[in-house]
Amino acid sequence: MVPSLLFEVMLIGLLGIGSQWLAWRYRMPAIVVMAVTGLLVGPIFGLINPEEDFGDLYNPIISVAVAIILFEGSLNLSFKELRGLGKPVFRISTVGAFIAWILGSLTAHYIAGLSWAVSFVIGGLFIVTGPTVIMPLLRQSKLRPRPAKILKWEGIIVDPIGALLAVFAFEIISFLTSSNPDGSKLLMFFAASIFAAIFGWLCGRGIGWMFETGHIPEFLKSPAVIVVVIFCFTGADEIMHETGLLSVTAMGITLANMGISSVQEMRHFKENITILLISAIFIMLTASLKIDTILHIFSPNIIGYVLLMMFAVRPLSIFLSTIGTGLTTNEKLLVGWIAPRGIVALTVSSYFATVLLAEGYEDASILTTLTFGLVIFTVIAHGFSIGWLAKKLNLSMEGKPGSLIVGSNKFTVELAKSLSKLDVPTIIVDNNWERLKIARESGVPFYYENMLSEQTEYNLDTIPYEYLIAATDSNSYNGLVCTTFMPEYGRMNVFKVSPYNKDEKNAMEIVSKVGGRVLFKKDVTLKDLIEKIDSGFVFRQTTITEQYTYKQYLQEKDEETVFLYLIKPSGQIKYYSEEMRTVPGVGDTIISLMPPNKEKKKIQARLYN
Incomplete structure (x- = not known):
């Protein structure tokens, strides 16, 4: 006793x-x-x-x-x-x-x-x-x-x-x-x-x-x-x-x-x-x-x-x-x-x-x-x-694991479009109707509600989505969303855009302490990503083969290229993050955000050859 x-x-x-x-x-x-x-x-x-x-x-x-x-x-x-x-x-x-x-x-x-x-x-x-x-x-x-x-x-x-x-x-x-x-x-x-x-x-x-x-x-x-x-x-x-x-x-x-x-x-x-x-x-x-x-x-x-x-x-x-x-x-x-x-x-x-x-x-x-x-x-x-x-009974949703993106903006809409082209279930959630205008006009699936509200929990079918990405312009909200849904999605499947700010001395402390893994690079913020979209950066798919190796791809890529995610032949998605080691293999398709000049050169090379 x-x-x-x-x-x-x-x-x-x-x-x-x-x-x-x-x-x-x-x-x-x-x-x-x-x-x-x-x-x-x-x-x-x-x-x-x-x-x-x-x-x-x-x-x-x-x-x-x-x-x-x-x-x-x-x-x-x-x-x-x-x-x-x-x-x-x-x-x-x-x-x-x-x-x-x-x-x-x-x-x-x-x-x-x-x-x-x-x-x-x-x-x-x-x-x-x-x-x-x-x-x-x-x-x-x-x-x-x-x-x-x-x-x-x-x-x-x-x-x-x-x-x-x-x-x-x-x-x-x-x-x-x-x-x-x-x-x-x-x-x-x-x-x-x-x-x-x-x-x-x-x-x-x-x-x-x-x-x-x-x-x-x-x-x-x-x-x-x-x-x-x-x-x-x-x-x-x-x-x-x-x-x-x-x-x-x-x-x-x-x-x-x-x-x-x-x-x-x-x-x-x-x-x-x-x-x-x-x-x-x-x-x-x-x-x-x-x-x-x-x-x-x-x-x-x-x-x-x-x-x-x-x-x-x-x-x-x-x-x-x-x-x-x-x-x-x-x-x-x-x-x-x-x-x-x-x-x-x-x-x-x-x-x-x-x-x-x-x-x-x-x-x-x-x-x-x-x-x-x-x-x-x-x-x-x-x-x-x-x-x-x-x-x-054929009632299971087979296929690639989907991604739920919180926050509607130019970058997230383009990211959702790139995922949709690969038959990956994707939806954007935002509680601002004006911000959702970009998603609506682009034909991207969206849900109009606060991600943290109870209506969202019971009305939004989140079952097809294994990954959650918090990409609003509020770093604190992104952190709260990640912290809230980490038990449900798992620590490895919850991401946020980088809260890094060059003008803040304690930026790296924010990055490391707030819930959710940082997407892509710690020094590439949502503002940077949107600016890249505005300046003409494009989403590009590259498949790694035995003839075209990952090492060769790294040598040829532009320094401004941002690795976004890769898809394995099985359909599994892996988002790039400096907190997670990602090494593509043969058959993997890498999706990156690259400068327009690189793409123009490739188009010109095709035209003149």
């Missing part, structure tokens, strides 16, 4: 964030790493048992964490962004979710042996997939846009719905299965639910109004939102249990649809606090499990339940709900297989396990075990099979 409760709090935080880092470093599902970590320090080695050690504080901590996680998820439900998502997404998120709830509940009752009330609660919870587990899988598999869009938006939309469905299912089934059904109690619940929704709406409108009118300073906005979320959850829950989740969901949806810029500016804070809570809560939940509970996962009824959920319930709900939507059989097969349950499902199920046990449903004791089994099996099975299955 640990020496003190304070030490245990420190250990939980360290293990949670450490597991997240380990998962990122070695490209593993974070939920699996956290599960193994929690089991090792909890039931296996007996170092901690948070449920016992925290005592009466354990359940309130879990409840508050679930409230904040659900609020963060509901902040993504902007009605404006949901328009035009298409029939498949709408049908899967409504009809498909309902079918999955009914089939999942029947499976829980007849296969897992749970009571009707517990079955319908868990059936509602297990319609949730969630963006926290879906998004990494989509990037890993490089799915085509349509199935990727369906899976992504299903996770975003259904995420907060599952918990609310579980709440209503619990109350209705409890009423229907009661030996002495009391209609007034059910009416009271619905009245309290209406109050909770209105209360959440008022909390959302109130904090939104204070943001818009400047009644809350910038440094207090994020803490104020967290406090109001807890107030909103607790206020509704004290009036009637289980309605707090509905209240915070209503608050999040209200804020998401008010169009407040401050809400978007809290993106990083929301992500940070949610990751911290998810990591800590997951360690606490798994560390509190008992050995008997873990072994129970491998009992025939739970194994049977998990297999039916994966191989029958999910595929059936997708195939039935997408009839007449235009999806191909291959797309239905893929979407019908991929449905990993994540941390939200486990944290919310733990919350409901406590509620159900308090109401006298003894079979709810295995709720966490059942959820844990489904989470682990689906994450591992879907995580390791999605890439293979996508290729087998």
Whole structure:
């Protein structure tokens, strides 16, 4: 056992964030790493048992964490962004979710042996997939846009719905299965639910109004939102249990649809606090499990339940709900297989396990075990099979890895055009419509939004792009973009134009300390590149062969030539950077920016020979 409760709090935080880092470093599902970590320090080695050690504080901590996680998820439900998502997404998120709830509940009752009330609660919870587990899988598999869009938006939309469905299912089934059904109690619940929704709406409108009118300073906005979320959850829950989740969901949806810029500016804070809570809560939940509970996962009824959920319930709900939507059989097969349950499902199920046990449903004791089994099996099975299955079904985006360029200007547009000529997927992102005029007139694909906004994260399909280039005229913004997306793209795939300034003594310190590798040369800035374009520099392709070696190419090139990138015969792109050693080989094609006089001489030589 640990020496003190304070030490245990420190250990939980360290293990949670450490597991997240380990998962990122070695490209593993974070939920699996956290599960193994929690089991090792909890039931296996007996170092901690948070449920016992925290005592009466354990359940309130879990409840508050679930409230904040659900609020963060509901902040993504902007009605404006949901328009035009298409029939498949709408049908899967409504009809498909309902079918999955009914089939999942029947499976829980007849296969897992749970009571009707517990079955319908868990059936509602297990319609949730969630963006926290879906998004990494989509990037890993490089799915085509349509199935990727369906899976992504299903996770975003259904995420907060599952918990609310579980709440209503619990109350209705409890009423229907009661030996002495009391209609007034059910009416009271619905009245309290209406109050909770209105209360959440008022909390959302109130904090939104204070943001818009400047009644809350910038440094207090994020803490104020967290406090109001807890107030909103607790206020509704004290009036009637289980309605707090509905209240915070209503608050999040209200804020998401008010169009407040401050809400978007809290993106990083929301992500940070949610990751911290998810990591800590997951360690606490798994560390509190008992050995008997873990072994129970491998009992025939739970194994049977998990297999039916994966191989029958999910595929059936997708195939039935997408009839007449235009999806191909291959797309239905893929979407019908991929449905990993994540941390939200486990944290919310733990919350409901406590509620159900308090109401006298003894079979709810295995709720966490059942959820844990489904989470682990689906994450591992879907995580390791999605890439293979996508290729087998011809739903994987094969071809050269694309490049996402942040910043529209003369140089980036010409760079994008050179990449497009080589069939490399390319897009330019900028939040200034005037700057995008160059890209629009050149026919280069573009996206009009701030790269750091949450709308971009959920609306822009970044799956085809393995490289990110920050090339705006703001060095600080370039550095922030690189730092933000480095965990997602990887340190080797994130670049920025050089912030080097001959007039600044500390220029090299800026170059080395701000995130992202410097493109091309440290002494060639974006301003220099644009000036070269204005002075007539051209993009030129040169293929290295056994007859025309790289050494010969270096001898003949002009001193002002800037090496940009090379493409290998396999289609792999390598951008030039002084921080990375790039040595072209036979068959590689080098793309460089060279002076016009060199090109003119070559043209003249061809004309006179």
